[in-house]
Amino acid sequence: MREDPVRELAALVESLSEWLRYQRRLGRVGLRGEPAVAASPAAGQAPEKIPTLEEIRAEMGQCRRCKLYPGAKNLVFGEGSASARLMFIGEAPGAEEDLQGRPFVGAAGQLLNRMLNNLGLQREEVYITNVVKSRPPGNRDPEPDEIAACLPYLKKQIAAIQPRVIVTLEYLAEHED
Numbered sequence: 001m002r003e004d005p006v007r008e009l010a011a012l013v014e015s016l017s018e019w020l021r022y023q024r025r026l027g028r029v030g031l032r033g034e035p036a037v038a039a040s041p042a043a044g045q046a047p048e049k050i051p052t053l054e055e056i057r058a059e060m061g062q063c064r065r066c067k068l069y070p071g072a073k074n075l076v077f078g079e080g081s082a083s084a085r086l087m088f089i090g091e092a093p094g095a096e097e098d099l100q101g102r103p104f105v106g107a108a109g110q111l112l113n114r115m116l117n118n119l120g121l122q123r124e125e126v127y128i129t130n131v132v133k134s135r136p137p138g139n140r141d142p143e144p145d146e147i148a149a150c151l152p153y154l155k156k157q158i159a160a161i162q163p164r165v166i167v168t169l170e171y172l173a174e175h176e177d
């Protein structure tokens with residue numbers, strides 16, 4: 001059985017705050033990160049180019065790679081800093097996200113904003129997205145084939161941003177609508 005969401009959120013905020021304080025003491029973390037760089041290539045190989053967020057979005061186009069696309073009003077790609085240290089990943093867009101084409105803008109978004117404020121962060125300083133970018137009908141859980149179809153985009157987003165910490169927001173997303 002799951003814990004009280006408020007307690008769960010408070011614990012998450014406290015853990016993140018503690019981690020940020022620790023990293024700052026070590027001089028490792030500013031609120032903004034550096035641009036992503038590719039790992040060193042093997043000898044004789046050209047460095048691999050990491051697609052930017054804009055390039056990834058352009059590649060997706062009007063995506064029809066899984067059965068979620070006909071029911072979705074908008075593709076919810078993600079938003080925030082391309083060099084964020086913290087990345088938040090929800091499960092799937094809800095009704096309000098689908099309408100606006102932006103992640104975490106409903107009740108869950110307000111909770112997330114409060115959580116970020118408690119951490120001394122603004123939304124623009126982190127990156128927020130979902131595992132699947134199109135709303136599942138009736139807010140059901142995304143199915144394995146849908147996740148598999150969309151996951152390459154999320155992996156590319158993570159590679160482009162190279163966050164230090166990834167926070168998953170399944171519980172918030174589940175209770176948005």
Ligand code: SF4
Nearest residue numbers: 063066069133134150
């Ligand atoms: S959920 Fe992902 S893979 Fe499926 S249609 Fe939307 S963007 Fe494409």
